[in-house]
Amino acid sequence: MTYTFKPEPFEPPVRRIDYEKELNPAQYEAVTTLEGPILVIAGAGSGKTRTLVYRLAYLVEHGVDPGAILLLTFTRKASREMLTRAVHLLNQALGQVVGGTFHGICYLWLRQYGERLGYPKGFTVMDRADQGDLLNLLKERLGFKKLSGPFPRKETIAEMLGAVVNKDLSLDFLLSRDYPQFLEQRDHLAKMAAAYQDEKRRHALLDYDDLLLEGRRLLIEHEDVRRHLSNRFRYLMVDEYQDTNRLQAELVQLLAYSHKNVMAVGDDSQSIYSFRGANFRNIMDFPNLFPGTRVIKLEENYRSTQPILDLANAIIAGARDKYTKCLFTRRADGRRPRLFRAATENEQSRLVVAQVQALQEEGTPLSQMAVLIRAGYHSFDLEIELVRNGIPFMKFGGFKFMESAHIKDLLAHLRVVANPKDTMSWNRLLLLVPGVGRATCNKFNAQVQDSFDLADGITWLRQQRRPQELKDLAGLMESLNGPGHTLMTRMNQTLAYYEPLAKARYDDYPKRMKDLEHLVNITARYQELQAFLNDLTLEPPSSLADVVTPTEDYLTLSTVHSAKGLEWDAVFVIWAAEGRFPGFYSQEGDDEMEEERRLMYVAATRARNYLAVIFPSIGYSRQFGMTVNSPSRFIADIPRDLLEPWRAEVEEW
DNA sequence: CGGATCCCGGTTTTT
DNA sequence: CCGGGATCCG
Numbered sequence: 311m312t313y314t315f316k317p318e319p320f321e322p323p324v325r326r327i328d329y330e331k332e333l334n335p336a337q338y339e340a341v342t343t344l345e346g347p348i349l350v351i352a353g354a355g356s357g358k359t360r361t362l363v364y365r366l367a368y369l370v371e372h373g374v375d376p377g378a379i380l381l382l383t384f385t386r387k388a389s390r391e392m393l394t395r396a397v398h399l400l401n402q403a404l405g406q407v408v409g410g411t412f413h414g415i416c417y418l419w420l421r422q423y424g425e426r427l428g429y430p431k432g433f434t435v436m437d438r439a440d441q442g443d444l445l446n447l448l449k450e451r452l453g454f455k456k457l458s459g460p461f462p463r464k465e466t467i468a469e470m471l472g473a474v475v476n477k478d479l480s481l482d483f484l485l486s487r488d489y490p491q492f493l494e495q496r497d498h499l500a501k502m503a504a505a506y507q508d509e510k511r512r513h514a515l516l517d518y519d520d521l522l523l524e525g526r527r528l529l530i531e532h533e534d535v536r537r538h539l540s541n542r543f544r545y546l547m548v549d550e551y552q553d554t555n556r557l558q559a560e561l562v563q564l565l566a567y568s569h570k571n572v573m574a575v576g577d578d579s580q581s582i583y584s585f586r587g588a589n590f591r592n593i594m595d596f597p598n599l600f601p602g603t604r605v606i607k608l609e610e611n612y613r614s615t616q617p618i619l620d621l622a623n624a625i626i627a628g629a630r631d632k633y634t635k636c637l638f639t640r641r642a643d644g645r646r647p648r649l650f651r652a653a654t655e656n657e658q659s660r661l662v663v664a665q666v667q668a669l670q671e672e673g674t675p676l677s678q679m680a681v682l683i684r685a686g687y688h689s690f691d692l693e694i695e696l697v698r699n700g701i702p703f704m705k706f707g708g709f710k711f712m713e714s715a716h717i718k719d720l721l722a723h724l725r726v727v728a729n730p731k732d733t734m735s736w737n738r739l740l741l742l743v744p745g746v747g748r749a750t751c752n753k754f755n756a757q758v759q760d761s762f763d764l765a766d767g768i769t770w771l772r773q774q775r776r777p778q779e780l781k782d783l784a785g786l787m788e789s790l791n792g793p794g795h796t797l798m799t800r801m802n803q804t805l806a807y808y809e810p811l812a813k814a815r816y817d818d819y820p821k822r823m824k825d826l827e828h829l830v831n832i833t834a835r836y837q838e839l840q841a842f843l844n845d846l847t848l849e850p851p852s853s854l855a856d857v858v859t860p861t862e863d864y865l866t867l868s869t870v871h872s873a874k875g876l877e878w879d880a881v882f883v884i885w886a887a888e889g890r891f892p893g894f895y896s897q898e899g900d901d902e903m904e905e906e907r908r909l910m911y912v913a914a915t916r917a918r919n920y921l922a923v924i925f926p927s928i929g930y931s932r933q934f935g936m937t938v939n940s941p942s943r944f945i946a947d948i949p950r951d952l953l954e955p956w957r958a959e960v961e962e963w
Numbered sequence: 964c965g966g967a968t969c970c971c972g973g974t975t976t977t978t
Numbered sequence: 979c980c981g982g983g984a985t986c987c988g
Binding site for chain 2: 518519586684686687744747847849870896
């Protein structure tokens, strides 16, 4: 008898994954449980991403159609990374898996089904600056500008409206609890809120919150859509669940209604988005939302050395709410974390530079080092010092270049093409024209706005006697609206039109032009105008200052928020001083202070081998002049055997 | 309409 | 003390 082995040359070489061997028991359980609700409490560095990636692979290996998997993450970058890793693991394309943020996914579905809710195809997603502009406009229109007495600034109003949605509060309750000083403006604020809603609706504008709200409405009011989506996505995975809010939890519930196959992954100790309505208690609530939830805890840390973990545990041990989760590691050895007291901010910067260089000489590449900050501006001095020393770096988080005026100026021209109802952008681009001021804008609004037609707008521009420049604008708009231009071409046309205006307007015009050219380059990836614009709003590219080519080895500068989920061999936490980290704005409330503590915990747990905490003992602020800083309360009382005080040897110059 | 001046407020974090 | 925003005036 002969046996014939039939090789299968057309099958790709599939790597068989030994799940049991490559995962620890808790991870294995999470990965191999395919049906029903699961909550994975994953401590920092406990292989949370690994678990998600393996589960993705496991699902597909067990015959689940990748198109039936929906991966909800905090950033699109995170979901891309997970997919890439799963593809690598499986050696199989997973292009069908849908992944993204709650906002991004809702946006997708609103584009698809928005007409069911009365939205035109070309609706605009507003960013925070747009919200401010619109609120300002309404404030004026409603005559609240000349109101006597304290009236909240537009940023504050936006914050209040966001809190009402994301924290599910009534305006009255919110005012009396958080803004008692504005309680007397209650009626005015309610009017503002109503006008804001009305204006958005009439002009096809959706702010971030609306994406979630309208997404929810879509699923509630249109049973067929809900059924369709729920049946299509039979496997939901939600990352960073501790940072979701009630509304997002509801969306998950709606999506899962026909199958309850949800895996939520998160860590209550790393909840750092309460200002956005997230509540770390939500994660505890998951089993109530989904009865029969299997809870799995990942407690072994694979990232950090024991000394670093000891410090992190000591930081979180001071938290008001304690959890049963207990992290341990097998990486027993390692350098003790160090606490540096620098004399000044600049000494702090030079200290970082010196250590970065020393680590580099020891063989740690720049890409394996990061400097973490509480707020974007905390690294200004360091950035100068890095440039001076020729150390390439990239900065993440903090100021968004998308919000800078020149970017918004340029994009305004394209935005009205995509959505002619976008009055804010009309106003913005009109005001750029020399000789055009409020009066012209008002005239435009009165005579054209209600037709909401781009062609009418262009005609109006042509009809104007003066200023002459309005004719140029009309020409540009016509060309932008015309057929046969790629997005790139349109961008370049706009840039050509805008350049002289920018030159006249901004002293630092060359720098700004560089930004704009970079923006034009980004355009290459997009075909469609609306997708491009809304993508920029939903996932703006990070800052462009001192950008280096991505292939180059660079040091990471990041806010702690933007560093979530990432890790490096060496981590520096700078400005670990009272008033900065924790910031003085969080001194009032206990909840806020607790969150600052978790933030410090997140920062400390980013480090694999080396952790340095630094603060300058002398600070300078505009308001107070010279100040003496004390170390952050989160590290001040840590015993010396956990955090070694270190005297820096930085040569003076 | 746009430049000048005055006055208030005050530096988070992000989709 | 600096910058943004509102207001005033030419």
